Amino acid sequence: MAGYDIVIVGGAIVGSAVAYYLRAEGFSGSIALVEKDPQFTYSATTLSLASIRQQFSIPENIRLSTFTLGLFRRLKQEFGDDADITFRETGYLILAGEAGLPILMANHAVQIAEGGNIVVEDAQALKQRFPWISDEGIVAGALGLSGEGSFDAHALLTLFRKALKTKNVDFITADVTGIERQGNRVSAVLLGSGESLEAGTVVDAAGPAAGKVAALAGLALPVEPRKRNVFVFEAREKIDDLPLTVDPSGVYVRREGSVYITGGAEAEATDGPADPGDFEPDWPLFEEAIWPVLATRIPAFEAIKATRAWAGHYDYNTLDQNGVIGPHPEVSNFLFANGFSGHGLQQAPAVGRAIAELITHGGYRTIDCSAFGYERIAAGRPFRELNVI
Numbered sequence: 001m002a003g004y005d006i007v008i009v010g011g012a013i014v015g016s017a018v019a020y021y022l023r024a025e026g027f028s029g030s031i032a033l034v035e036k037d038p039q040f041t042y043s044a045t046t047l048s049l050a051s052i053r054q055q056f057s058i059p060e061n062i063r064l065s066t067f068t069l070g071l072f073r074r075l076k077q078e079f080g081d082d083a084d085i086t087f088r089e090t091g092y093l094i095l096a097g098e099a100g101l102p103i104l105m106a107n108h109a110v111q112i113a114e115g116g117n118i119v120v121e122d123a124q125a126l127k128q129r130f131p132w133i134s135d136e137g138i139v140a141g142a143l144g145l146s147g148e149g150s151f152d153a154h155a156l157l158t159l160f161r162k163a164l165k166t167k168n169v170d171f172i173t174a175d176v177t178g179i180e181r182q183g184n185r186v187s188a189v190l191l192g193s194g195e196s197l198e199a200g201t202v203v204d205a206a207g208p209a210a211g212k213v214a215a216l217a218g219l220a221l222p223v224e225p226r227k228r229n230v231f232v233f234e235a236r237e238k239i240d241d242l243p244l245t246v247d248p249s250g251v252y253v254r255r256e257g258s259v260y261i262t263g264g265a266e267a268e269a270t271d272g273p274a275d276p277g278d279f280e281p282d283w284p285l286f287e288e289a290i291w292p293v294l295a296t297r298i299p300a301f302e303a304i305k306a307t308r309a310w311a312g313h314y315d316y317n318t319l320d321q322n323g324v325i326g327p328h329p330e331v332s333n334f335l336f337a338n339g340f341s342g343h344g345l346q347q348a349p350a351v352g353r354a355i356a357e358l359i360t361h362g363g364y365r366t367i368d369c370s371a372f373g374y375e376r377i378a379a380g381r382p383f384r385e386l387n388v389i
């Protein structure tokens with residue numbers, strides 16, 4: 001049986017970032033990165049909207065994204081002169097009606113205290129800034145002036161994976177089908193091939209499948225796949241200064257080159273666990289739920305047609321839509337890096353760093369992630385993020 005000090009289950013952005021920062025922190029033990037889908041065809045990372053923001057409701061989430069923003073700013077120093085993830089700093093514009101205004105203002109105060117470059121403008125000022133917007137039902141909007149926008153998720157993942165090739169990390173293509181425990185320790189990871197890997201520590205980086213992987217070790221984690229549909233459309237009129245705009249209904253839209261991408265129409269009332277194999281877009285959502293909102297909010301989008309669509313799965317934490325980071329309190333050599341519920345891509349570098357600090361130094365050094373610990377899950381005590389897009 002092969003043996004590793006660290007076995008990371010899931011090799012997409014979170015798993016790769018954990019391995020990368022373990023080496024950056026000076027961890028010299030052996031590391032296996034186990035991934036069943038090495039092309040990442042179905043990973044949340046590559047099916048995401050690939051955007052980063054500071055507009056969260058709790059400081060800890062802002063700090064995680066700000067760490068990643070710092071990495072984007074010094075990408076070439078970190079990964080070499082060729083490194084490019086086409087980061088476009090076009091901002092987020094989060095719109096609020098009367099009912100949403102107090103939350104928008106409270107969030108803004110938190111963001112400013114964390115150093116976010118975000119302004120809140122009333123409907124009139126927004127119309128002046130963005131003449132293409134309709135202020136029907138809108139009283140204000142929060143706009144990120146810098147540090148927010150979109151990037152190429154696949155390129156970011158490739159940078160991490162390429163860097164790992166020279167860092168003595170074993171890439172193993174396999175499906176993890178079992179995890180052995182001896183009392184309060186995990187001891188081995190079983191692979192679909194029938195082989196097993198002895199493990200000093202197991203890190204769960206399985207994204208939407210994280211709950212399933214935790215269950216293999218007999219641990220309960222309220223993270224499940226939730227299907228999210230993204231539609232691509234074209235419009236005759238080009239809106240060059242379109243930020244990632246989020247309507248109070250939850251529908252969002254952003255520019256992607258010469259086309260636009262939109263989503264956010266899944267109804268809360270019917271939202272539930274997805275079939276892990278279902279990646280078929282729910283086309284009626286575009287006509288029935290998205291188009292009416294877009295046509296109202298941005299009249300230039302009245303005559304649009306969806307040309308393409310895809311569906312991915314959120315790594316959805318049903319307790320509080322927030323990350324679960326760190327060890328299981330009793331099975332302390334099983335570590336969670338899960339449940340980011342739509343904001344895990346932008347947080348992955350920071351989370352990778354946090355997990356690496358825990359393993360290497362026995363505690364957090366860069367960002368204190370204790371608030372994301374499993375203890376709140378065990379106690380059923382939500383640590384809720386309000387800005388889930």
Ligand SMILES: Cc1cc2nc3c(=O)[nH]c(=O)nc-3n(C[C@H](O)[C@H](O)[C@H](O)COP(=O)(O)OP(=O)(O)OC[C@H]3O[C@@H](n4cnc5c(N)ncnc54)[C@H](O)[C@@H]3O)c2cc1C
Pocket residue numbers: 009010011012013014015034035036037040042043044045046047048049050051052174175176177205206207208209213228229230311312313314315337338340341342343344345346347348
């Ligand atoms: C439509 C959509 C839009 C999104 N938009 C954004 C956004 O704009 N910004 C943002 O920050 N986040 C966004 N997210 C969320 C983000 O994509 C995820 O939070 C993040 O990618 C999670 O990374 P991960 O590495 O944990 O999971 P994944 O990328 O899903 O990777 C998990 C990996 O684990 C592997 N795996 C699972 N089970 C096993 C097993 N048993 N054995 C071996 N391997 C296994 C899988 O094959 C997979 O490659 C979005 C998600 C979706 C679906």
